Amino acid sequence: MKTFKLDNEPKIESGFKTPENYFDTFSARVMQQLPKEEPKTISLFSKRKSWIYAAAAVLVLALTLPVVYTNFYRSSPEIDEATLENYISYNTSISDTDLVNLLDEKDIQKIDIGMNIEDKTIENELSENKNLEHYLLN
């Protein structure tokens, strides 16, 4: 077998070829891919935008706080009379008798004063009362 010697052979070329005109267009293709250095622009709008957000947040807080304050702090301890009355009448077991027993002489006298109404007034009241018949029958 003949020993192969690289130096004895004519130079062996790599044999690599390129498409026709490959290098004519190559540099242009690369130039297009290069990252363009864009001038730094500081947008006024973006700065203004953050101010708008901040103002909006303050506004929302300003509008929300009184509502929260009213609902949670002010209105809670002051229950209106109707609510209190309803609560007592539906959720307690205090009977009329219990109430009567709680009244002392002074309270009765006060009620007496309140009841000092002229006969005519009572008559008028009774004649105008449509439920009078119902009260009499029962």
Next chain:
Amino acid sequence: MQEEQEFIQELLNPKTQNLAFEKLLKEFQRPLYNHIRTIVLNHDDTDDVLQNTFVKVFQNLNKFKGESKLFSWIYRIATNEALTFLNHKAKKNGVSSETLQNKAIDNLKADVYFDGNEIQIKLQKAIIQLPEKQQLVFKMKYFEELKYEEISEILGTSVGALKASYHHAVKKIEAFVTTN
């Protein structure tokens, strides 16, 4: 050297950058194409790697310290890009780098951008039997005809070690071609 310093300044100056870079492209596109093509073998892959190399060179111009020559710095980037590309491609296909190279050589026979005969194919097959470093040294010396001093700057290996590497490579190639 003075001239190179001026050219580097032109590359870094935004006003002259584009023109200088086009000059760099024109000067390096052919030798770098050959350098990458001997590593990745296929034209389309070479085209990809060559473009990436130039884009990378452009992006890293401001990091070029001037400690080495522009020539060897660019060649180093191209070599790294080509080797990284091969490793990624092998990984993607789930094969070893050597298997990938073998397949690429088989494909050369049908490659319209390869004009070679049996001995050229056999030489390529002999080369891929070599360790990676010896492959690089052999290709750069034999096909690209670079000087040992230039290869030394690119690969960061001493001239003496490169000569020994080339000598070993030639012996192994001759033995492979003789027996196959």
